[in-house]
Amino acid sequence: MALTDAVGHSRGGLGADQAPASVARLEDLVIQFRRGPRTVHALRGVSFSIARGEIVGLVGESGSGKTVLGLALLGLLPAKPAPFVRGQVIVGGSDMLAASAADRRRIRRTQLGAVFQDPMTSLNPTMRIGRQVEEVARSRREAIRLLEAVGLPDAGARLRSFPHELSGGMRQRVMIAMAVATSPALIVADEPTTALDVTVQAQVLDLLKSLRDEFGCSLLLITHDLGVASEIADRVVVLYGGRVAEIGATSQMLTRPQHPYTAALLQTRLEAPADRSRPLRTLTGEPPDASAPPPGCPFAPRRCRIWRGLDRGRRPASEPMPWTRPP
Ligand SMILES: Nc1ncnc2c1ncn2[C@@H]1O[C@H](COP(=O)(O)OP(=O)(O)OP(=O)(O)O)[C@@H](O)[C@H]1O
Numbered sequence: 001m002a003l004t005d006a007v008g009h010s011r012g013g014l015g016a017d018q019a020p021a022s023v024a025r026l027e028d029l030v031i032q033f034r035r036g037p038r039t040v041h042a043l044r045g046v047s048f049s050i051a052r053g054e055i056v057g058l059v060g061e062s063g064s065g066k067t068v069l070g071l072a073l074l075g076l077l078p079a080k081p082a083p084f085v086r087g088q089v090i091v092g093g094s095d096m097l098a099a100s101a102a103d104r105r106r107i108r109r110t111q112l113g114a115v116f117q118d119p120m121t122s123l124n125p126t127m128r129i130g131r132q133v134e135e136v137a138r139s140r141r142e143a144i145r146l147l148e149a150v151g152l153p154d155a156g157a158r159l160r161s162f163p164h165e166l167s168g169g170m171r172q173r174v175m176i177a178m179a180v181a182t183s184p185a186l187i188v189a190d191e192p193t194t195a196l197d198v199t200v201q202a203q204v205l206d207l208l209k210s211l212r213d214e215f216g217c218s219l220l221l222i223t224h225d226l227g228v229a230s231e232i233a234d235r236v237v238v239l240y241g242g243r244v245a246e247i248g249a250t251s252q253m254l255t256r257p258q259h260p261y262t263a264a265l266l267q268t269r270l271e272a273p274a275d276r277s278r279p280l281r282t283l284t285g286e287p288p289d290a291s292a293p294p295p296g297c298p299f300a301p302r303r304c305r306i307w308r309g310l311d312r313g314r315r316p317a318s319e320p321m322p323w324t325r326p327p
C-alpha cells in the first residue's frame with residue numbers, strides 16, 4: 001500500500017483503493033522531464049483518488065507539481081519531448097498513461113473537463129463566444145442554456161461577443177460552461193480564480209462548487225492558496241516537492257493539520273489580511289529545486305525554519321509521515 005493511502009486511511013480520508021466509485025485515481029505517479037543534462041523531478045510517487053461528486057483541493061507552492069499532475073489527469077502531458085512517466089493515472093477505468101493518443105482524446109472528450117487560469121489562452125480570440133460554446137454544446141439552445149447555468153448575464157446576446165469583449169470573470173464562466181458541456185465526470189481546474197479580482201474570485205468559486213449539484217461532476221481544484229481550496233473542497237491534498245505531504249478532510253486540515261508544512265500554510269492564511277487581493281506572506285525558506293532534489297525527505301532542509309516560524313499552539317503533535325523526518 002502506498003504511503004499516502006496509509007495516512008489517508010488512518011485519518012479517515014478516502015484512500016486510493018477505498019474510495020467508493022472513484023472517478024480518477026493516481027497510483028504512485030512519477031513524472032520527470034529532461035532539461036539539458038538535468039532531470040526535473042516534477043512528481044515523485046503521488047497516489048490519491050477522487051470520488052464521484054467529490055471536490056478535492058490540490059495545494060502547494062510554485063513548482064510543487066500541481067499543473068503537471070493536472071495535465072497528466074487530462075492526458076495533456078507534452079508529447080515532444082515526452083517526460084518519463086511511471087505509475088498509473090486511471091480515469092473511468094482506463095490508464096491515461098498507457099492509452100493511445102486517440103483513446104486519451106476520447107476519454108478527455110467524454111469524461112473530463114478543463115478550466116485554466118487564463119481563459120484567453122484556451123478561448124479562440126478570433127471566434128465569437130457562441131460558436132465556440134456551440135462547438136462543444138452541439139446546439140445554440142444548449143449553448144445558451146449552459147451560459148445561463150454558469151451565470152453569464154444576458155447569455156443570448158453574449159453569443160455574438162468575442163472573448164476580448166468580456167471581463168475576466170465572464171470569460172472564466174464561458175470556459176466553465178464549455179468544460180461542463182459534455183457532462184464530464186471530472187473537471188480539472190488549474191488556478192481558475194488566480195487572475196480574477198477578489199469579488200469575482202468568490203463568485204467563480206461558488207459557481208465551481210455548484211457544478212457538483214447541477215451537473216453531478218467531481219472537481220480537482222488546483223490552487224497555491226489553502227484558503228481558496230478550503231472554501232469549497234471536501235478533501236485537500238498538499239503537495240510538496242512533487243510528493244504528497246498531507247491528505248485529509250478539509251475540516252481536519254483547518255483544525256488539526258498533521259504536517260508542519262500544512263500548519264505553516266494555514267498560519268499564513270489565518271494571519272492574512274481579510275482583503276484577498278493582498279499577497280500572502282510567503283513561507284520562510286525555499287521549496288526544493290526539482291532538478292536537484294535533496295536526498296531523502298524533500299522537506300528536511302526546510303523543516304527547522306518552518307517549525308520555528310510556527311506558533312507553539314499550531315505545531316502538530318507528531319509527524320506521521322516517515323519522509324518528513326530528516327534521513
Ligand atoms: N514541460 C516541462 N519541461 C520541463 N520541466 C517542466 C515542464 N513542465 C513542468 N516542469 C517542471 O516541473 C516542476 C513542476 O511544475 P508545475 O508547473 O507542475 O508546478 P506548479 O505547482 O503548477 O507551480 P505554479 O504554482 O507555479 O503553477 C517544475 O520544476 C517545473 O519547472
Ligand SMILES: [Mg+2]
Pocket residue numbers: 066067068190
Ligand atoms: Mg501551475
